[in-house]
Amino acid sequence: MKKSIFGLLVILSMIAVACGGSSLEGEEVFITGALVGNDAAGFQENFDSFTEETGIIVSFQGSDNFEQEIQIQMESGDTPDIALFPQPGGVVDAAQRGYLVALEDLGVDLDDYKANFSEYIVGLGTVDGVAYGGAHAFNLKSIVWYQPAEFEARGYSVPETWDEMIALADQIVSEGMNPFCFGMYSNGASGWLATDWMEDIMLRTGEGTVTYDKWVSHEIPFNDPVVKNAATLLSQIMHTDGYVVGGTDAIVSTYFGNAQDPMFEKDANGNPGCFMHRQASFITSFWPEAAQAGAGTETTVFPFPAMDDGLPKAALGGGDMFAVFTEGDEAVNAVVEYMLSDNFFAAAAQRPDNSRIYGHVQFDSSLYSKDITRVLADAITGALAENAFRFDASDLMPPEVGAGSFWKEMMNLAVEGPGYVDTALDNIEKSWP
Amino acid sequence: MTRNNQRWYDKPITKLILVAIALTWIFPIFGFLLSSFRPPEAIKRTSWWEAIYTGEYWRELTLQNYSEVFFAENLDRSFYNSLAITIPSTIIPITIAAFAAYAFAFMEFKGKNFLFMMIVASMIIPLQMSLIPLVQLFKSGIEFGGITLIPALDINGTFVATWFAHTGFGLPLATFLLRDFMMGLPKSVIESAKIDGASNMTTFLKLVAPLSISGIAAFATFQFLWVYNDFLVANVFLGVYKPENLVVTSHMSQIVVGLFGEAWHLRLSGAVISMIVPLIVFFSLQRFFIRGLIGGAVKG
Numbered sequence: 001m002k003k004s005i006f007g008l009l010v011i012l013s014m015i016a017v018a019c020g021g022s023s024l025e026g027e028e029v030f031i032t033g034a035l036v037g038n039d040a041a042g043f044q045e046n047f048d049s050f051t052e053e054t055g056i057i058v059s060f061q062g063s064d065n066f067e068q069e070i071q072i073q074m075e076s077g078d079t080p081d082i083a084l085f086p087q088p089g090g091v092v093d094a095a096q097r098g099y100l101v102a103l104e105d106l107g108v109d110l111d112d113y114k115a116n117f118s119e120y121i122v123g124l125g126t127v128d129g130v131a132y133g134g135a136h137a138f139n140l141k142s143i144v145w146y147q148p149a150e151f152e153a154r155g156y157s158v159p160e161t162w163d164e165m166i167a168l169a170d171q172i173v174s175e176g177m178n179p180f181c182f183g184m185y186s187n188g189a190s191g192w193l194a195t196d197w198m199e200d201i202m203l204r205t206g207e208g209t210v211t212y213d214k215w216v217s218h219e220i221p222f223n224d225p226v227v228k229n230a231a232t233l234l235s236q237i238m239h240t241d242g243y244v245v246g247g248t249d250a251i252v253s254t255y256f257g258n259a260q261d262p263m264f265e266k267d268a269n270g271n272p273g274c275f276m277h278r279q280a281s282f283i284t285s286f287w288p289e290a291a292q293a294g295a296g297t298e299t300t301v302f303p304f305p306a307m308d309d310g311l312p313k314a315a316l317g318g319g320d321m322f323a324v325f326t327e328g329d330e331a332v333n334a335v336v337e338y339m340l341s342d343n344f345f346a347a348a349a350q351r352p353d354n355s356r357i358y359g360h361v362q363f364d365s366s367l368y369s370k371d372i373t374r375v376l377a378d379a380i381t382g383a384l385a386e387n388a389f390r391f392d393a394s395d396l397m398p399p400e401v402g403a404g405s406f407w408k409e410m411m412n413l414a415v416e417g418p419g420y421v422d423t424a425l426d427n428i429e430k431s432w433p
Numbered sequence: 434m435t436r437n438n439q440r441w442y443d444k445p446i447t448k449l450i451l452v453a454i455a456l457t458w459i460f461p462i463f464g465f466l467l468s469s470f471r472p473p474e475a476i477k478r479t480s481w482w483e484a485i486y487t488g489e490y491w492r493e494l495t496l497q498n499y500s501e502v503f504f505a506e507n508l509d510r511s512f513y514n515s516l517a518i519t520i521p522s523t524i525i526p527i528t529i530a531a532f533a534a535y536a537f538a539f540m541e542f543k544g545k546n547f548l549f550m551m552i553v554a555s556m557i558i559p560l561q562m563s564l565i566p567l568v569q570l571f572k573s574g575i576e577f578g579g580i581t582l583i584p585a586l587d588i589n590g591t592f593v594a595t596w597f598a599h600t601g602f603g604l605p606l607a608t609f610l611l612r613d614f615m616m617g618l619p620k621s622v623i624e625s626a627k628i629d630g631a632s633n634m635t636t637f638l639k640l641v642a643p644l645s646i647s648g649i650a651a652f653a654t655f656q657f658l659w660v661y662n663d664f665l666v667a668n669v670f671l672g673v674y675k676p677e678n679l680v681v682t683s684h685m686s687q688i689v690v691g692l693f694g695e696a697w698h699l700r701l702s703g704a705v706i707s708m709i710v711p712l713i714v715f716f717s718l719q720r721f722f723i724r725g726l727i728g729g730a731v732k733g
Contacts, residue, residue, distance in 0.1 A: 030674050030675055031674070032673075032674035036687070059676050061673065061674045061676045061679075063673060063674075063687075065668075069668065069674075072564070072565070072568060072669050073672060073674065075565055075568050075569055076568040076569075076571065076572055076589035076590070076669075076670070076672075077572040077573075077587060077589055078572075078589035078590030079674075080672070080674035083674075
């Protein structure tokens with residue numbers, strides 16, 4: 001749309017203006033992103049009603065090489081109108097290099113946007129005080145998977161606090177079973193599951209999001225007492241005898257995608273291998289096929305339990321953000337306005353195959369076609385409303401730490417045991433650039 | 434021909450080895466051709482040789498994979514795009530290379546060897562390394578000391594950009610091959626033309642170009658297949674964010690990949706369908722490979 005060798009669009013729009021009709025009829029807006037297959041088809045469908053109303057043709061073309069291709073497209077000057085980045089980092093990078101158009105210049109009401117998604121989310125796509133990134137879908141990590149039927153049969157209740165969870169775990173151990181599934185092997189990225197645990201604990205201890213943000217930006221050292229407390233609590237889960245199915249060996253050697261399998265396998269007495277598994281919402285696609293059918297019903301989630309008193313219900317997660325390359329185009333502006341409106345998210349949530357979670361706080365979450373998505377979405381919007389939703393800390397820390405020493409030392413901690421907590425944190429602190 | 438002066442490549446043992454190599458080469462293609470007619474679950478369940486052995490192959494025969502790919506949305510557009518890239522990207526470099534090859538083969542000028550060396554040397558540069566600089570060149574041109582050497586064409590995302598790119602990437606090899614081919618033409622023919630007073634242009638157009646037709650056709654086939662099967666260059670220069678800009682290769686990968694590569698059974702039929710065009714091209718140009726044209730040239 002930015003450029004057409006035949007100037008076709010220019011002529012078209014001139015004719016349209018001359019006729020005084022709806023000047024956006026037939027305009028094309030191109031969006032690209034990392035979604036492919038059904039996700040891409042679903043994303044495209046979200047625009048059906050919009051196209052009917054405005055006549056603007058929105059075309060989405062996803063690619064599994066999106067992150068490389070968008071780099072080339074930015075260099076070539078032949079960019080799509082809108083790109084849907086799988087990480088806010090992509091938006092920030094493109095904005096710093098001067099390729100993006102600020103949301104304000106597209107006619108977005110920033111106050112509305114902040115009210116709908118929280119100051120924190122808007123801040124993730126902001127460079128030098130100018131907002132570039134538009135919030136889209138989110139995923140949630142602060143959840144624990146469990147099977148309600150197994151809990152009911154044994155008279156367990158869903159733990160709402162950390163202490164209740166520990167008490168429940170002790171009870172399960174005393175009854176001769178293992179409470180937790182925990183596997184964090186992930187090839188070159190092994191250890192990220194433990195960093196997720198740490199982040200969830202950090203969000204719920206000390207001063208909550210305040211200490212979390214300081215921790216991410218290194219305003220408090222990595223071996224601060226708050227962080228040490230979090231690591232000690234994590235070590236309690238990893239190293240208490242009987243807590244994790246398979247013990248420490250299983251933690252470091254089990255592929256994260258298979259970690260939950262014991263929950264679906266019953267032993268001779270009809271007991272599952274584990275009862276609780278803390279893992280992000282995407283894990284369902286790694287489950288055995290039979291288990292996938294029961295996602296949200298047979299196997300569902302409870303929020304990661306609260307810890308210190310007086311802190312809001314926090315949520316840890318990640319998300320997509322879109323950014324705009326084309327300036328001064330009415331059709332693009334209209335699409336952007338639609339993509340940030342509750343109408344768009346309502347249309348997206350209602351699609352029967354939708355499993356993406358949207359963070360807009362203004363739309364009715366009962367519209368979600370799947371129960372599990374609604375539960376997750378409520379957790380996210382609840383946290384957003386209290387400004388207690390945070391992105392994965394290890395993604396925001398410098399790569400030397402967030403994708404290096406933090407992962408590595410968490411693996412070491414799992415192997416070495418509780419006595420290693422201080423060494424691990426000191427080592428990570430030393431590696432901070 | 435008597436048995437004594439039988440060449441090494443005519444010996445039965447050589448033929449046996451050649452047949453063995455050819456069969457090894459064909460075996461996987463044969464396998465996926467057979468598999469492409471099987472339902473997706475069956476492909477994942479058993480191997481095709483097992484299926485043929487047990488007979489279930491013939492019972493389950495289906496065209497489902499083909500119809501799924503063949504009737505994919507906009508596939509016709511992608512075929513059109515592929516041809517719109519491939520045909521000019523074959524003709525342009527060959528035309529330029531034929532003139533250049535004539536000069537290198539039959540004309541004397543200063544620095545000829547050095548220039549030819551540079552052309553051969555440029556074949557060594559990996560295509561992948563020059564993609565981004567080329568993209569930037571197409572966007573902003575080249576300015577040197579305040580003088581615009583190449584204007585900012587801003588042609589990225591158009592077919593012209595892919596033609597230029599493929600021309601650039603194909604030229605060195607084309608020049609090299611055609612020069613070698615022309616050097617092999619009988620010198621006496623060209624010399625007699627010179628004696629008759631033909632200019633270089635006349636010699637090239639009337640004599641060398643027609644005589645080189647088999648060499649040109651051979652390279653045209655190479656270039657056509659390479660450009661048609663290309664995925665990278667098209668994706669870089671043709672802004673793949675537009676659905677109407679997909680070429681056959683990128684379209685196939687879109688259909689086939691799915692979200693987690695779950696639609697890989699379509700890869701089989703997709704490959705067969707996208708092979709149709711190269712096969713047509715190959716078999717229709719094949720007759721030019723027969724180098725009978727030169728045989729009687731000198732007698733005339």
